[in-house]
Amino acid sequence: xxxxxxxxxxxxxxxxxxxxxxxxxxxxxxxxxxxxxxxxxxxxxxxxxxxxxxxxxxxxxxxxxxxxxxxxxxxxxxxxxxxxxxxxxxxxxxxxxxxxxxxxxxxxxxxxxxxxxxxxxxxxxxxxxxxxxxxxxxxxxxxxxxxxxxxxxxxxxxxxxxxxxxxxxxxxxxxxxxxxxxxxxxxxxxxxxxxxxxxxxxxxxxxxxxxxxxxxxxxxxxxxxxxxxxxxxxxxxxxxxxxxxxxxxxxxxxxxxxxxxxxxxxxxxxxxxxxxxxxxxxxxxxxxxxxxxxxxxxxxxxxxxxxxxxxxxxxxxxxxxxxxxxxxxxxxxxxxxxxxxxxxxxxxxxxxxxxxxxxxxxxxxxxxxxxxxxxxxxxxxxxxxxxxxxxxxxxxxxxxxxxxxxxxxxxxxxxxxxxxxxxxxxxxxxxxxxxxxxxxxxxxxxxxxxxxxxxxxxxxxxxxxxxxxxxxxxxx
Amino acid sequence: xxxxxxxxxxxxxxxxxxxxxxxxxxxxxxxxxxxxxxxxxxxxxxxxxxxxxxxxxxxxxxxxxxxxxxxxxxxxxxxxxxxxxxxxxxxxxxxxxxxxxxxxxxxxxxxxxxxxxxxxxxxxxxxxxxxxxxxxxxxxxxxxxxxxxxxxxx
Numbered sequence: 049x050x051x052x053x054x055x056x057x058x059x060x061x062x063x064x065x066x067x068x069x070x071x072x073x074x075x076x077x078x079x080x081x082x083x084x085x086x087x088x089x090x091x092x093x094x095x096x097x098x099x100x101x102x103x104x105x106x107x108x109x110x111x112x113x114x115x116x117x118x119x120x121x122x123x124x125x126x127x128x129x130x131x132x133x134x135x136x137x138x139x140x141x142x143x144x145x146x147x148x149x150x151x152x153x154x155x156x157x158x159x160x161x162x163x164x165x166x167x168x169x170x171x172x173x174x175x176x177x178x179x180x181x182x183x184x185x186x187x188x189x190x191x192x193x194x195x196x197x198x199x200x201x202x203x204x205x206x207x208x209x210x211x212x213x214x215x216x217x218x219x220x221x222x223x224x225x226x227x228x229x230x231x232x233x234x235x236x237x238x239x240x241x242x243x244x245x246x247x248x249x250x251x252x253x254x255x256x257x258x259x260x261x262x263x264x265x266x267x268x269x270x271x272x273x274x275x276x277x278x279x280x281x282x283x284x285x286x287x288x289x290x291x292x293x294x295x296x297x298x299x300x301x302x303x304x305x306x307x308x309x310x311x312x313x314x315x316x317x318x319x320x321x322x323x324x325x326x327x328x329x330x331x332x333x334x335x336x337x338x339x340x341x342x343x344x345x346x347x348x349x350x351x352x353x354x355x356x357x358x359x360x361x362x363x364x365x366x367x368x369x370x371x372x373x374x375x376x377x378x379x380x381x382x383x384x385x386x387x388x389x390x391x392x393x394x395x396x397x398x399x400x401x402x403x404x405x406x407x408x409x410x411x412x413x414x415x416x417x418x419x420x421x422x423x424x425x426x427x428x429x430x431x432x433x434x435x436x437x438x439x440x441x442x443x444x445x446x447x448x449x450x451x452x453x454x455x456x457x458x459x460x461x462x463x464x465x466x467x468x469x470x471x472x473x474x475x476x477x478x479x480x481x482x483x484x485x486x487x488x489x490x491x492x493x494x495x496x497x498x499x500x501x502x503x504x505x506x507x508x509x510x511x512x513x514x515x516x517x518x519x520x521x522x523x524x
Numbered sequence: 525x526x527x528x529x530x531x532x533x534x535x536x537x538x539x540x541x542x543x544x545x546x547x548x549x550x551x552x553x554x555x556x557x558x559x560x561x562x563x564x565x566x567x568x569x570x571x572x573x574x575x576x577x578x579x580x581x582x583x584x585x586x587x588x589x590x591x592x593x594x595x596x597x598x599x600x601x602x603x604x605x606x607x608x609x610x611x612x613x614x615x616x617x618x619x620x621x622x623x624x625x626x627x628x629x630x631x632x633x634x635x636x637x638x639x640x641x642x643x644x645x646x647x648x649x650x651x652x653x654x655x656x657x658x659x660x661x662x663x664x665x666x667x668x669x670x671x672x673x674x675x676x677x678x
Contacts, residue, residue: 213579215583216583226579230577230579
């Protein structure tokens with residue numbers, strides 16, 4: 049346990065640590081571009097240089113701790129060299145922040161304001177290179193903005209292992225490039241390189257020129273794409289920046305999804321499916337209850353559902369494994385005695401999707417199978433003779449598999465043909481409209497928060513379950 | 525590249541297992557020596573042979589300017605135009621050769637006999653100006669010396 053001193057503070061460090069790691073742990077900020085806690089150290093940006101007494105300047109990211117070393121992270125000499133490094137990094141940078149998606153969350157922009165503030169001192173014209181280079185169907189590359197920190201190439205070599213990116217040529221004409229034999233479009237984790245890019249060189253096509261980031265706010269959520277349950281940030285329009293003219297629908301759309309760093313589940317990464325949650329959540333929604341396809345008000349639908357439940361002799365429930373812990377527990381508590389319950393798999397792997405790997409992706413494409421099975425067992429849905437009522441909660445079940453004479457109560461969020469076939473159809477809210485928790489395949493519980501308001505005709509499943517369990521009104 | 529595989533196998537034995545990427549450079553040099561340049565098919569075959577991603581080979585090829593991606597002439601004239609040679613009249617001798625062969629650095633004569641290049645220091649500053657013809661050094665160049673030399677290169 050060597051004792052080192054950072055800006056005069058005595059710190060007990062571990063033998064295997066670098067000065068960068070120790071400084072971060074103890075709240076001494078050292079700026080950096082190329083260093084990343086989950087990637088190997090290359091030390092090519094030189095931004096993290098610090099002064100060590102008796103040794104001069106060196107980079108903190110690649111400096112092992114040594115007993116008694118005196119480190120200064122902000123001495124005059126460090127400040128002067130930082131400024132020089134930033135001058136060097138921005139020598140050929142186009143400084144086109146006004147049209148760059150990264151502006152507002154760009155490390156280079158922040159550091160430039162903080163530590164340099166100079167124009168490029170180059171007498172020569174800035175190096176021109178490719179813009180909007182097509183890296184994959186999801187990502188564009190702007191080589192002029194790139195500062196060659198190599199985080200993206202290291203990510204594809206060390207984390208996603210797709211080996212899809214490399215550096216061609218050298219010096220100020222170096223370019224990040226993909227190769228045909230291992231296309232980036234086949235890397236299901238590719239979009240993480242957009243997040244870890246410290247500048248605006250790697251751009252998400254989905255998010256390209258969609259919104260300035262300061263108009264958006266993140267809401268913590270959980271990706272329901274598989275049983276891993278990665279924690280994510282769902283970015284949507286800030287209430288104070290609500291659009292009134294233009295396209296007000298944008299106020300209720302997911303602008304983008306980014307990982308929420310969580311060492312217990314997913315670290316700083318998520319897969320591309322998690323980025324595409326908007327495609328899942330923004331499908332056409334069912335927003336009014338129906339009786340055999342005929343729209344009715346909520347109380348009438350609830351009454352009819354209660355009447356069916358009261359009259360049934362052998363009711364069966366297919367419980368959704370997209371329900372939150374709270375909803376599943378409410379179902380068990382309120383209706384568990386009434387129904388014979390089975391867990392239903394709402395989602396199956398889609399064609400072309402990666403099924404399972406060693407990094408994050410799990411074969412079970414549902415978020416809460418663990419809690420659902422704990423409460424309702426592992427049995428496959430089975431309809432014994434005499435099943436006269438089936439409550440189907442969630443999508444993905446073929447109604448042809450139901451007993452022909454049974455009445456159907458159907459809880460679903462999306463506009464699907466089955467809705468009209470149910471005796472009682474009740475629309476329920478989706479994850480972006482409610483609070484809740486999911487339990488992932490390892491038993492880790494993660495919380496999600498609402499981003500948007502639900503429509504008036506739509507019910508939260510938890511409220512709906514409680515209402516169904518209440519005694520029927522006006523019927524014997 | 526196929527016929528070089530036995531040679532590469534021998535080379536591989538000299539490296540510890542798992543160091544396939546260290547073999548990229550020596551293999552590429554051998555390929556260029558053999559073919560005169562590195563073809564696209566060589567990159568693909570070498571990537572498969574070594575089990576490394578193609579980008580790693582492209583990185584090496586594009587980093588070192590000595591690697592060629594296209595065939596060159598029978599005689600490769602590489603003129604040094606670094607400080608010492610420049611001060612001793614490298615531009616002069618180069619201009620003479622350009623006139624004589626009718627090509628600029630980076631070009632090959634239409635008959636495929638000569639390719640002209642300019643390079644940085646070849647470590648022979650004491651005998652500037654100088655050039656390399658294929659693998660041989662020609663030093664203390666003068667215009668007459670050049671004329672004689674070119675006559676000998678058929």
